[in-house]
Amino acid sequence: MSDTAVATTPWSVLNADGELRHDRRVPDGTAALRLREALRNMVLARRIDTEAIALQRQGELGLWPSLLGQEGAQVGAGSALRPQDVVFPTYREHAVAWCFGVDPVQLLGLFRGTTMGGWDPRERNFNLYTLVIAAQTLHAVGYAMGIVRDGDVGTGIPERDRAVLVFLGDGALSQGEANEALVWAAAQQLPVVFFCQNNQWAISTPVQTQSRVPIFQRATGFGIEGVQVDGNDVVATHAVVEQALTKARAGGGPTLIEAVTYRRNPHTTSDDDLRYRDRAENELWESRDPIDRLRVYLRSDEAGEERIDDEFLAALSQEEEDLAQRLRTGCRALPVPDPADPFVYTLERMTRELDEQREAHLAFVAAEEGNAQ
Amino acid sequence: MSTALAHALNRGLRDAMEADEKVMLIGEDIGQLGGVFRVTEGLQQDFGDLRVVSSPLGEAGIVGAAIGLAMAGYRPVCEIQFDGFTFPAMNQIVTQLAKYRHRSEGKVSLPVVIRIPVGGGIGAIEHHSESPEAYFAHTAGLRVVCPSNSQEAYDMLGEAIRSNDPVIFLEPKRSYWAKSELRTESSSAAITADFERARIVRPGTDLTLVTYGALVPAAQQVARTLEEEDRQIEVIDLRSLSPLDDKTVVDSVRRTGRLVVAHEASQSGGIAGELAARVQEQAFYDLEAPILRVTGYDTPYPASRLEHDWLPNVDRMLDACDRSFEH
Numbered sequence: 001m002s003d004t005a006v007a008t009t010p011w012s013v014l015n016a017d018g019e020l021r022h023d024r025r026v027p028d029g030t031a032a033l034r035l036r037e038a039l040r041n042m043v044l045a046r047r048i049d050t051e052a053i054a055l056q057r058q059g060e061l062g063l064w065p066s067l068l069g070q071e072g073a074q075v076g077a078g079s080a081l082r083p084q085d086v087v088f089p090t091y092r093e094h095a096v097a098w099c100f101g102v103d104p105v106q107l108l109g110l111f112r113g114t115t116m117g118g119w120d121p122r123e124r125n126f127n128l129y130t131l132v133i134a135a136q137t138l139h140a141v142g143y144a145m146g147i148v149r150d151g152d153v154g155t156g157i158p159e160r161d162r163a164v165l166v167f168l169g170d171g172a173l174s175q176g177e178a179n180e181a182l183v184w185a186a187a188q189q190l191p192v193v194f195f196c197q198n199n200q201w202a203i204s205t206p207v208q209t210q211s212r213v214p215i216f217q218r219a220t221g222f223g224i225e226g227v228q229v230d231g232n233d234v235v236a237t238h239a240v241v242e243q244a245l246t247k248a249r250a251g252g253g254p255t256l257i258e259a260v261t262y263r264r265n266p267h268t269t270s271d272d273d274l275r276y277r278d279r280a281e282n283e284l285w286e287s288r289d290p291i292d293r294l295r296v297y298l299r300s301d302e303a304g305e306e307r308i309d310d311e312f313l314a315a316l317s318q319e320e321e322d323l324a325q326r327l328r329t330g331c332r333a334l335p336v337p338d339p340a341d342p343f344v345y346t347l348e349r350m351t352r353e354l355d356e357q358r359e360a361h362l363a364f365v366a367a368e369e370g371n372a373q
Numbered sequence: 374m375s376t377a378l379a380h381a382l383n384r385g386l387r388d389a390m391e392a393d394e395k396v397m398l399i400g401e402d403i404g405q406l407g408g409v410f411r412v413t414e415g416l417q418q419d420f421g422d423l424r425v426v427s428s429p430l431g432e433a434g435i436v437g438a439a440i441g442l443a444m445a446g447y448r449p450v451c452e453i454q455f456d457g458f459t460f461p462a463m464n465q466i467v468t469q470l471a472k473y474r475h476r477s478e479g480k481v482s483l484p485v486v487i488r489i490p491v492g493g494g495i496g497a498i499e500h501h502s503e504s505p506e507a508y509f510a511h512t513a514g515l516r517v518v519c520p521s522n523s524q525e526a527y528d529m530l531g532e533a534i535r536s537n538d539p540v541i542f543l544e545p546k547r548s549y550w551a552k553s554e555l556r557t558e559s560s561s562a563a564i565t566a567d568f569e570r571a572r573i574v575r576p577g578t579d580l581t582l583v584t585y586g587a588l589v590p591a592a593q594q595v596a597r598t599l600e601e602e603d604r605q606i607e608v609i610d611l612r613s614l615s616p617l618d619d620k621t622v623v624d625s626v627r628r629t630g631r632l633v634v635a636h637e638a639s640q641s642g643g644i645a646g647e648l649a650a651r652v653q654e655q656a657f658y659d660l661e662a663p664i665l666r667v668t669g670y671d672t673p674y675p676a677s678r679l680e681h682d683w684l685p686n687v688d689r690m691l692d693a694c695d696r697s698f699e700h
Binding site for chain 1 (some may be wrong): 446514
């Protein structure tokens with residue numbers, strides 16, 4: 001099979017060797033990414049991931065979908081958001097959640113079995129993780145329709161104009177719903193940015209099975225702008241997302257961004273990726289690590305005022321340790337839900353039959369507990 | 374005023390949109406055309422294309438976008454063009470719409486109404502005569518209702534739109550042009566429809582005949598016919614299929630001792646079976662005869678030249694009543 005899907009060269013600013021193209025760093029209309037903050041966010045997001053995997057290995061989580069290798073794409077995208085923007089994630093957007101202020105302990109509940117959600121989507125406009133691939137792309141479209149109807153697009157007021165950033169993967173673009181979403185977004189010129197992390201693999205299925213052309217080129221067929229960016233380059237990703245969100249908020253319509261990256265870990269902690277891919281491929285992408293390249297740049301004289309020293313890195317290490325400790329403690333302290341919760345949360349107006357089922361179930365649970373004592 | 378059911382729905386949509394500016398409509402061909410059944414006729418003209426959205430083709434898109442709109446604070450009313458075209462939207466309905474309140478631990482309710490013309494008997498081609506209600510009734514997190522006349526269509530649609538829970542609103546398409554009395558002056562509070570409750574259409578003492586939607590007039594005909602034989606049939610219109618108002622039915626069966634349940638949908642795994650289970654749980658010793666079902670058969674919906682006898686009709690219901698009285 002020919003390798004058409006990766007035949008193009010994604011736009012980049014900071015290459016794998018840590019060399020930064022200053023002429024590309026701040027494209028028109030974008031705000032510069034704060035590089036120290038980006039490094040911090042990527043490092044801490046990776047630590048969340050590492051700790052979650054450890055918690056899974058210890059039996060504290062049932063499952064964990066790792067984001068290892070995708071920190072650049074996610075922090076780049078997450079750093080371009082304004083508080084009034086709205087995010088629709090898949091289930092791997094841990095670094096975006098981190099950037100948007102979601103407590104990482106809350107990310108664990110879904111995988112620990114204490115909740116089907118974990119946080120209040122209205123608190124930070126960060127919607128719940130979506131496990132049914134591409135379902136959230138249509139919710140993003142609907143939300144963007146709401147923004148248009150609220151008049152919160154193209155006003156020129158920075159605090160008012162809003163956009164939706166929806167995450168999807170290379171596999172999701174094969175789903176009908178993602179294609180419907182692109183059709184709807186294009187037809188109505190909605191303020192929505194589709195951020196596709198092409199991490200090369202949908203569990204064991206390579207991207208070549210999903211698309212015979214580079215993913216960003218598919219945007220053209222829908223009549224929307226498509227952009228391909230090096231997803232392991234946090235600077236370039238941020239710039240591209242910043243541009244797309246700015247356009248969307250101004251009423252310029254949707255964009256499909258393909259962030260080319262790599263899922264370095266198995267699909268989830270239950271997966272065994274060496275059954276379908278070579279270690280060498282993984283090592284190649286490890287050499288393109290998003291964190292390493294930014295650290296190299298920020299340690300160099302090239303970084304100028306943004307240069308980081310040992311003290312910065314030591315403080316960051318300490319912050320990592322504190323975060324890890326908080327995750328370990330917080331995970332174990334996540335409250336076990338009440339047996340009545342599913343009954344109470346199903347419908348806003350409780351029905352008589354559900355109420356009867358709830359009472360019977362609670363009596364059963366109480367009797368079980370009585371027997372156990 | 375005597376009004377066709379489709380016109381009562383149109384009036385219900387109009388009044389809901391006037392009462393709440395967050396109410397909006399979304400569906401295929403619902404704008405200039407007014408929908409293939411003309412239920413939305415004139416609404417885009419009067420409320421604009423931001424509130425009455427003629428959508429791209431794609432039922433998943435309709436429901437998925439409605440979910441997003443509801444998250445953004447709107448109250449979308451979706452129109453699915455025909456029952457058989459609901460299925461492309463099933464993923465959004467079952468995995469997303471029905472579950473979101475539970476997943477968000479009660480923090481986010483999705484006030485989405487999905488209007489679906491249902492049922493057969495109109496000589497239609499494939500996929501245009503389906504009765505998918507059991508799929509929805511089996512899905513926790515949805516309300517499923519089905520009006521049978523103009524007043525109920527108007528009242529229940531209003532209540533569905535005001536509901537913060539998602540509602541599957543099944544419209545008996547065979548009855549769209551049947552006229553019956555409609556009072557709309559009560560759109561605010563004078564009539565509280567409470568669409569969780571079944572309605573006793575006609576009181577009786579000898580047998581309870583339960584159905585909903587387009588079969589309600591047929592059940593009334595059965596009752597009139599059997600009255601000539603001095604059999605007093607109590608006809609109940611379920612109205613709500615989820616939740617299911619078994620209490621009204623059980624109370625009735627305690628008085629009559631006999632129960633026949635009819636619906637167009639296939640028999641196995643259907644609403645009638647669920648209702649029968651609940652009635653025998655609660656009124657076992659009141660039953661004088663086995664509970665009987667008159668339903669569509671466990672086949673795909675047949676070619677329309679066969680539908681007259683395939684569908685439950687007055688004669689098949691009469692036959693079931695006779696069999697019940699044999700005990």
